[in-house]
Amino acid sequence: MWPCVVSSFSRRLVASLGVCGRRKCCGTAAFMPEAPAFEGVRSRSELRDFSVSDSERFWAAVGNQRLSWISPFHTVQDCDLTQGRIKWFEGGKLNVSVNCLDRHVHTSPDRVALIWERDEQGSEVKYTYRELLEMTCRLGNVLRRRGVKRGDCVTIYMPTCPLAVAAMLACARIGAAHNVVFAGFSADALAERIRDAESNTVITVNQGVRGGKFTELKKTVDEAVQSCPSVQQVLVAMRTDTPVVMTARDVAMEEEMLKEDVVCEPAVMNSEDVLFLLYTSGSTGKPKGIVHTQAGYLLYAALTHRYVFSYHDGDVFGCVADIGWITGHSYTVYGPLANGGTTVLFESTPIYPDPGRYWNTVERLKINQFYGAPTAIRLLLKYGDHWVTKYDRSTLKTLGSVGEPINTEAWEWYHRVVGDGRCPVVDTWWQTETGGICIAPRPSEPDAEIVPGMAMRPFFGIKPVLMDTEGKVLTSNNTSGALCMAQPWPGMARTIRNNHQRFIETYYQPYPGYFFTGDGAYRSAQGYYQITGRLDDVINVSGHRIGTAEIEDVVNQCSAVAESAVIGFSHDIKGEGVYAFVVLKKNIDIKEDDLSRQLNKMVSKKIAKYACPDVIQLANRLPKTRSGKIMRRVLRKVVERDLDGLGDLSTLDDPTAVQEIVEGHNAIL
Numbered sequence: 001m002w003p004c005v006v007s008s009f010s011r012r013l014v015a016s017l018g019v020c021g022r023r024k025c026c027g028t029a030a031f032m033p034e035a036p037a038f039e040g041v042r043s044r045s046e047l048r049d050f051s052v053s054d055s056e057r058f059w060a061a062v063g064n065q066r067l068s069w070i071s072p073f074h075t076v077q078d079c080d081l082t083q084g085r086i087k088w089f090e091g092g093k094l095n096v097s098v099n100c101l102d103r104h105v106h107t108s109p110d111r112v113a114l115i116w117e118r119d120e121q122g123s124e125v126k127y128t129y130r131e132l133l134e135m136t137c138r139l140g141n142v143l144r145r146r147g148v149k150r151g152d153c154v155t156i157y158m159p160t161c162p163l164a165v166a167a168m169l170a171c172a173r174i175g176a177a178h179n180v181v182f183a184g185f186s187a188d189a190l191a192e193r194i195r196d197a198e199s200n201t202v203i204t205v206n207q208g209v210r211g212g213k214f215t216e217l218k219k220t221v222d223e224a225v226q227s228c229p230s231v232q233q234v235l236v237a238m239r240t241d242t243p244v245v246m247t248a249r250d251v252a253m254e255e256e257m258l259k260e261d262v263v264c265e266p267a268v269m270n271s272e273d274v275l276f277l278l279y280t281s282g283s284t285g286k287p288k289g290i291v292h293t294q295a296g297y298l299l300y301a302a303l304t305h306r307y308v309f310s311y312h313d314g315d316v317f318g319c320v321a322d323i324g325w326i327t328g329h330s331y332t333v334y335g336p337l338a339n340g341g342t343t344v345l346f347e348s349t350p351i352y353p354d355p356g357r358y359w360n361t362v363e364r365l366k367i368n369q370f371y372g373a374p375t376a377i378r379l380l381l382k383y384g385d386h387w388v389t390k391y392d393r394s395t396l397k398t399l400g401s402v403g404e405p406i407n408t409e410a411w412e413w414y415h416r417v418v419g420d421g422r423c424p425v426v427d428t429w430w431q432t433e434t435g436g437i438c439i440a441p442r443p444s445e446p447d448a449e450i451v452p453g454m455a456m457r458p459f460f461g462i463k464p465v466l467m468d469t470e471g472k473v474l475t476s477n478n479t480s481g482a483l484c485m486a487q488p489w490p491g492m493a494r495t496i497r498n499n500h501q502r503f504i505e506t507y508y509q510p511y512p513g514y515f516f517t518g519d520g521a522y523r524s525a526q527g528y529y530q531i532t533g534r535l536d537d538v539i540n541v542s543g544h545r546i547g548t549a550e551i552e553d554v555v556n557q558c559s560a561v562a563e564s565a566v567i568g569f570s571h572d573i574k575g576e577g578v579y580a581f582v583v584l585k586k587n588i589d590i591k592e593d594d595l596s597r598q599l600n601k602m603v604s605k606k607i608a609k610y611a612c613p614d615v616i617q618l619a620n621r622l623p624k625t626r627s628g629k630i631m632r633r634v635l636r637k638v639v640e641r642d643l644d645g646l647g648d649l650s651t652l653d654d655p656t657a658v659q660e661i662v663e664g665h666n667a668i669l
């Protein structure tokens, strides 16, 4: 029977899809469960080749097979990489929340959708698909009744919790876009994102709880909205029992939800309507609002989740990323839910209450796929194997890594100790801009080799190329270059909010006709890809992306500072740490400790704690070219202690500056 919570609209919709909930099943390939069959394609690698050579037919088949459409699309793609124009599945109409909820409620209402692994160990809470749909509908109705319209953008500033997922899906249900801001960002950073997104509504909680510590999220929102004239209302959910001051602008979210119906008519959305914005860092000081749209993003998140991790019905998927990052969007929320999966919402930290937290969670929740960041693996490795081996990890089938390069030692430990040497480790390369995983060892033939620390193989429909410094495609193997994509895929970003020109300049102008990732990569003799790191001034601190220019902007605001240069440096645990070279103003007398305290306070206030400098080196001047550009390359080499690799210094304005920097660096060590 159709559950009562679903509207007559959705009932009609699902009825139109037939029993399996999928329009036009096209037959599946024998070599790969649920993959569409194409004539002459007999293996997974042949399917990958086909997905690139005949990408229209491939994506049309998967689009029809895996998404539930209200109206079918008439055009598979209308993309032109020379113009930065990306459109998929035009003519198609659908609702993302129906795809993530209603169609699964139809077949298995009591299947668990979410397991909320609360910060307090051992207090997990499960939500079925029916319950999540109800929660989403109630919240969708609250938003609608309070004036949020299709096309508006709602900012969500919440920890990883069921109401945050319901908030994302409620936006999708009524056709509003969401803008999730990582709850570790400061009031200033939040305000900047709210203003750029022009949100009229913010959703938050009274307090966050992480690692046993409370964070005053509502207070942070109060501070942020003071400089956000667009905000008319703040919905406040209660994560803890601690009351917070409520103003006329604030709305008690759960109370309002209780007044609402559990049926909420889903908006009929076009494939290319905006689903969400997510701000990320680039090489300039201003974060960019990456825009993803409905159908293409959802399809790509679902397909990669299904095949990279070999996710099967009934599996428990444990992605421990925060929902404030793209990994949380694609692999905690949208991919697993589109596939009718059970997904874990991990609210805590890897070391709370002790360094066994992840594996205790794996044992208790019977997690089958575990997806985490190298920085946490490196940290846990140092605590010793017994924190892992004391827990039963026999449910684990696949281990995933994301966000930064995973070094061989961490990879081996993850494989040997966590996975008992029997689970494939998938090092997945992708970005906020790519929407989902683009390069990963799986899918491939089931027993194909996996090389430690290598993302290896492009996903279906992905055609990576490496470029040399002159912008020519490198055709041979065993070579390194700038990583670009030669073909569009449905999950890729559509634009930067309010700045399509910046979108084109950043991603499509550096190598005309190609999408430029900003990363460098090496292609091995066998044709496998290994990511070598960013080619621009973006660094990756504990898997969190940050532009060095953003940090410099803040450091330069300190009244004692004349100028600064920030670079990333190799850090044992964080992957990259923040190294700041600081030139003080003349006649300033400040103790180094005081300066460090001041700068940390400012960076935490303006950006977030993770962006604070690990090392501050005072300098009399910075090495610059004669035209006044700071030579960061030289600074990086000094910090890497590669003085032979300093390269051409002939453009340096004053060669003695380098010697001073080297001496200053030696004094710090």
Ligand code: PRX
Pocket: 280, 326, 327, 401, 402, 403, 404, 405, 406, 427, 428, 429, 430, 431, 432, 433, 455, 517, 518, 519, 531, 533, 534, 540, 543, 544, 545
């Ligand atoms: O430099 C790459 C690195 O993270 C960047 C993307 O960061 P963000 O948009 O925050 O998304 C992170 C989660 C997908 C990339 O440009 N990166 C991501 N995954 C890997 C990686 N570097 C090496 N290996 C990876 N597996």
